Amino acid sequence: MDLIAGILHTSLLAGGVLALAALGEVLAERVGVVNLGVEGLMALGAITGIAAVVTTKSPTAGFALALAVGLLVGMVFAAITVYLRANQVLCGLALTLMGTGFAATVGKAYSGIPAPATFTGVEIPISARSR
Structure with a gap:
């Protein structure tokens, strides 16, 4: 169970940065860039x-x-x-x-x-x- 919790914890930490970058890219594409x-x-x-x-x-x-x-x-x-x-x-x-x-x-x-x-x-x- 600790392994799964560690994987989820790490994926949330690493995925948060990627999600923010993706959100910025989505907003940029909405304006045509x-x-x-x-x-x-x-x-x-x-x-x-x-x-x-x-x-x-x-x-x-x-x-x-x-x-x-x-x-x-x-x-x-x-x-x-x-x-x-x-x-x-x-x-x-x-x-x-x-x-x-x-x-x-x-x-x-x-x-x-x-x-x-x-x-x-x-x-x-x-x-x-x-x-």
Whole structure:
């Protein structure tokens, strides 16, 4: 039973990030933008976040820098595809390839290093009563 609970717990933690990225992509497609670079944006944000946490020992700084990198790269993608009228599919694929490649290259230095600081847990009153 502990194995199943562990798998469900891990799938909810990992799936939440993917669900947020998918929600952002759905909203983007509703307005007519096809952004296939979501995976590259996630990779760039992730490596920026972990590098900032390892460097500053502050999870808030890591979150803020990851958010800033995602915002900046997303704005560059938007500027290229909307103002310069570049092909959205090709720009998205290029963003995915460059983002994951850059994150993999930079991430080798941080591979295997645990995060020195994490956010503290938040008790949810409804779930705390069931224990």
